[in-house]
Amino acid sequence: MAFFFRTKAKSDIVKPTKDLLNRLWQVPKLQKTEEEAAKMLGQMKVLLVGNQEVEAASPEQILNLVNTMIQEDFLYVLAHSLHLLPFEGRKDSQTIFCTILRFRPPGSTAEISPALAYVIDERPEVIIELCRGYNHSESVMPCGVVLREIVKNEDVAQIILCDESQENEAAIRINMIDENKPASGNGVFWDFFPCIDKAAFEVSADAFSTFREIITKHKSIVPKYLSVNFELFFERYHSQLIASNSYVTKRQSIKLLGEILLDRANYAVMTAYVDRGKHLKICMNLLRHDRKMVQYESFHVFKVFVANPNKSDEVVRILTQNRDRLLKFLPTFLDDRTEDDQFNDEKAFIIRQIELLPAGA
Amino acid sequence: MDQSAMASQYQVLEELGSGSFGVVYKAVEIATGELVAIKHIDLESSEDDIQDIQQEISVLSTCASPFVTQYKTSFLRGYKLWIVMEYLGGGSCLDLLKPGPFEEKHIAIICRELLMGLDYLHQEGKIHRDIKAANVLLAHSGGVKLADFGVAAQLTNIKSQRNTFVGTPFWMAPEVIQQAGYDFKADIWSLGITAMEMVNGEPPNASTHPMKVLFLIPKAPAPRLEGSNYSKDFKDFIAACLVKDPDRRPTAKELLQHRYIKTAGRVDSLQELIQRRQMWDGSRGRSANPKFYEETMNTMSALGDQEDWLFDTVKAPTMVMPKQTQSHTQRRRKEPKIHDEIQHSPETLLSRLTLNETEQTSPPPSTVRRATMKRSSSGFGTTPSPAKRRFSGQKQPLAPSTNFGNAGSTVRQFRRVSDNSPEMSPNASIAEGDENRPPKVETVTKEALLGRRAYSKAIDPALQEIYAQTGNPIKREAISRVALAWDSLDKDDPDGEYHLLKLIIAKVQSDPKLAALLPPSQPPTPQKPKLVLAQNNPHLKSHRRRQSSLLPTEDMWTDKPLQLPGELIPGLEHTKQLADVLYSKWAEGLKNRWPNV
Structure with missing residues (x-):
């Protein structure tokens, strides 16, 4: 009997599950459909990863399953309907996504899994749908986890950065991307800004982690993207993230800004950034924010302005004008951080640099 | 969604204890009347990456099991994160151990429930990593739940392993200490230690210094329960949990089949432990002396009262530098920096402000909220607890405190030692002295101060101006009624006043037609730096409105070559x-x- 069961194709599960997912959109949504869909996804998960009693399916069977999923356009339907599923169904979907997108048949020499290759080349809408998962509080966690898993891939990050499709439109194709073309600011990437600024804590925090992955992990595309979209990016970064009312968003985004600027790959972005007087002003005001950790993180941005050997006239003028004020302010700035040697060294260095400036007008 | 508004959905009551990071309060969800536990995490005082805290939330929020404390929601209130969880009235096992060790029959029930919880977690690919009596909570009904996921791990792959060194020394499995990679089995070891803790009142080696314990556990033979006082089954169960080789240690599922567990009774009988504790409290004449929740957002920003940076937006000549600047600078630099009359760091201003604000109420600094982390049993008077706990004060950093819940004893991976004392809030626990005092305590919040300020600087003058300009007596009457109403709002609820104002401004901004009334938000560089008001001060808006036409265009740098020659x-x-x-x-x-x- 057990033998008999094993011979049944594992991939038979895909089509009925897809049909159930599609039925979730019917109004009114039936609880029975929900439960059945969740049950099927649970079975699919066990097939893929096994559990304490059952071993996972063999690699050949999984490959078969992947191929059926591709034929049936299953991943898109799953991403699209994720938020309609009940709690366990959403968690299982996350596992299914992660496993499928990571799965490579034994002996495969391809750099990425067949499923991810398919998504990138043929069905980028899956990626965009996952990003839209941030629109529903239910689907934030699973979509966030899957996204962070796949944005490690440069093409996926590129698609998210450049896509400007609206709902129900075809997403941008990877081979059509013109990296010199400025973004309109309406694409799915730009939706991260208001989401991080305004959404409930859990949503905002998850979106920020994904945003951060996209921005920090791809040294060959992001610096270019930031240069092409310099004004737009930093205008939104300042007005929506750094000026956010959320303490966490503010603190995290200042910290991330420091990381962006100090990344060697972003050298051109950094020099352009620290040339602007208005950026220095924002930063200097943050040094005086009423929360110490905000002050601390802004110091790590401020130091880049001061340490820059090729300061712009405007930056020099602001620093010179405030030279005396800074020299009064900095010695007592966060002076309770007595144990933080690196900070104190850097502070001493910064103070010295400012002392070396000509006296203020 | 306004995050701060979410906090007003809860009425926060007394303190329950402190968890691995943050203080836990009992609270009522106002809409439903349901009791909840809310953990307040001071993000400002934790240098831990905020991402670690998110980790805890993401582990919690993906758990749905009757054996795990149910997570409800979380939101930010200022720099504090509130995590709302189900309330469990029975207290923690550590708390219930205070009257004395548990009986075997109770331990069997607790262990069975814990194994079901662990089985759930392990199936989900989660490792708790900090199983101990302090992290086991009981419902009034006797239900047993795992709590405090402060250091829990989520594995992406069912077979993957961890290397991180976390947990609390006495309960740590040998493989965790050796950092040779470990998995779910680490929780089983800790469960065995917890069982011993419940029968002895403390974990094995409790009198040893925690650092020494770290060397001891991997080297010494696994602890065993000895003596004829204990049943064979119980001794065997402990021996099964405490197998040093994780590969030979059984899983949670296997242990559920153990005789000791199979014969355990119903959870109802755990109510005896809760009653025992209540009687113990009663017999010691310990009056309920709860510490009530108080806002500690009383760190008023000095913004606006402080000499600001000088940013003029004059475009013209850049840097006219006198030739002799250099020597001049050198001399300048040597001047002592003591004569700082005008300008102080935000901190000094801040602390001074806080002190002034709360002078009348400030109790001795020893009752500062944060001190509760270390106050081992001060709440119950100075009598040592009868349980044979022998932790000397010197061991504080790692020794478990006898607090409810779990004191700051759990080792977290990234905790950097932060020397800056946490937000000292002089009015932190006024309720201490007077237990009859209602939980509502006068608070001086940042919002309240801003609210008052907005009233005196903007709203009141504006109302008077309008009143003076209005001729029609009926209209005048209406305005004066508004003024009166606002006056009483300012007297009674400056905090609300601030939020009201903030909301009004936000609402105006969000309506496209109304938003035209307000100038586009400027980077914080008003033309006259002297006139810096709170960003949300409506006075500032009107000020800007008047001036906006005069503002020079900010961006003169776009045409500048990006890289200047040195x-x-x-x-x-x-x-x-x-x-x-x-x-x-x-x-x-x-x-x-x-x-x-």
Whole structure:
């Protein structure tokens, strides 16, 4: 009997599950459909990863399953309907996504899994749908986890950065991307800004982690993207993230800004950034924010302005004008951080640099 | 969604204890009347990456099991994160151990429930990593739940392993200490230690210094329960949990089949433990002396009262530098920096302000909220607890405190030692002295101060102005009624006043037609730096409205070449090279600070 069961194709599960997912959109949504869909996804998960009693399916069977999923356009339907599923169904979907997108048949020499290759080349809408998962509080966690898993891939990050499709439109194709073309600011990437600024804590925090992955992990595309979209990016970064009312968003985004600027790959972005007087002003005001950790993180941005050997006239003028004020302010700035040697060294260095400036007008 | 508004959905009551990071309060969800436990995490005082805290939330929020404390929601209130969880009235096992060790029959029930919880977690790919009596909570009904996921781990792959060194020393499995990679089995070891803790009142080696314990556990033979006082089954169960080789240690599922567990009774009988504790409290004449929740957002920003940066937006000549600047600067620098009459760091201003604000109520500094972390049993008077706990004060950093819940004893991976004492809030626990005092305590919040300020600086003058300009007596009457109403709002609820104002402004901004009334938000560079008001001060808006036409265009830099050739300042040429070297060396050092960049 057990033998008999094993011979049944594992991939038979895909089509009925897809049909159930599609039925979730019917109004009114039936609880029975929900439960059945969740049950099927649970079975699919066990097939893929096994559990304490059952071993996972063999690699050949999984490959078969992947191929059926591709034929049936299953991943898109799953991403699209994720938020309609009940709690366990959403968690299982996350596992299914992660496993499928990571799965490579034994002996495969391809750099990425067949499923991810398919998504990138043929069905980028899956990626965009996952990003839209941030629109529903239910689907934030699973979509966030899957996204962070796949944005490690440069093409996926590129698609998210450049896509400007609206709902129900075809997403941008990877081979059509013109990296010199400025973004309109309406694409799915730009939706991260208001989401991080305004959404409930859990949503905002998850979106920020994904945003951060996209921005920090791809040294060959992001610096270019930031240069092409310099004004737009930093205008939104300042007005929506750094000026956010959320303490966490503010603190995290200042910290991330420091990381962006100090990344060697972003050298051109950094020099352009620290040339602007208005950026220095924002930063200097943050040094005086009423929360110490905000002050601390802004110091790590401020130091880049001061340490820059090729300061712009405007930056020099602001620093010179405030030279005396800074020299009064900095010695007592966060002076309770007595144990933080690196900070104190850097502070001493910064103070010295400012002392070396000509006296203020 | 306004995050701060979410906090007003709860009425926060007394303190329950402190968890691995943050204080836990009992609270009522106003809409439903349901009791909840809310953990307040002070993000400002924790240098831990905020991402670690998110980790805890993401583990919690993906759990749905009757054996795990149910997570409800979380939101930010200022720099505090509130995590709302189900309330469990029975208290923690550590708390219930205070009257004395448990009986075997109770331990069997608790262990069975814990094994079901662990089985659930392990199936989900989660490792709790900090199982101990302090992290086991009981419902009034006797239901047993796992709590405190402060250091829990989520594995992405069912077979993957962890290397992180977390947990609490006495309960740590040998393989965790050796950092040779561990998995779910680590929780089973800790469960065995917890069982011993419940029968002895303390974990094995409790009198040893925690650091020494870390060497002891991997080296010494696994602890065993000895003596004829205990049943064979119980001894055997402990021996099964405490197998040093994780591969030979059974899983939670296997242990559920153990005889000791199979014969355990119903959870109802755990109510006896809760009653025992209540009687114990009663017999000791310990009056309920709860610590009530108080806002500690009383750190008023000095913004606006402080000499601000000088940013003029004059475009014209850049840097006219007198030739003799260099020597001048040198001399300047040597001047002592003591005569800082006008300008102080935000901190000094801040602390001074806080002190003034709360002078009348300030109790001795020893009752500062944060001190509760270390107050082992001060709440119950100075009598040592009868349970044979022998932790000396010196062991504080790692020794478990006898607090409810779990004191700051759990080792977390990233905790850097932060020397800056946490937000000292002098009015933190006024309720201490007077237990009859209602939980509502006068608070001086940042919002309240801003609210008052907005009233005196903007609303009141504006109302008077309008009143003076209005001729029609009926209209005048209406305005004066508004003024009166606002006055009483200002007297009774400046905090609400602030939120009201903030909301009004936000609502105006969000309506496209109304938003035209307000000037586009400017970067914080008002033309006259002296006139810096709180950003949300409506006075500032009107001020800007009047001035907005005069503002010069900000952006004059777009046409500038991005990279200037090294600018040569007369007399400073020699520093450039030095700066270059230092800069690159130092940028390298910064990379170490963020190795993942």
